[in-house]
Amino acid sequence: MLALFATILIVSIGLALWTDMNIGLRGIIAIVAGIAVAAVTLALVNRRVTQQRRK
Helix, strand or coil, rough: CHHHHHHHHHHHHHHHCCCCCHHHHHHHHHHHHHHHHHHHHHHHHHHHHHHHHHH
């Protein structure tokens, strides 16, 4: 969950500083990036937990 919020915040700030996009478009891009990073983080954590259970 922390990965989701941190990524949305970082991407949003980065886009605001380095691009001249509409605020709505920046928000959508930041949310999509946050969800993608949260999904990857969840997959990695689940994989690690599964490997530890097998030991």
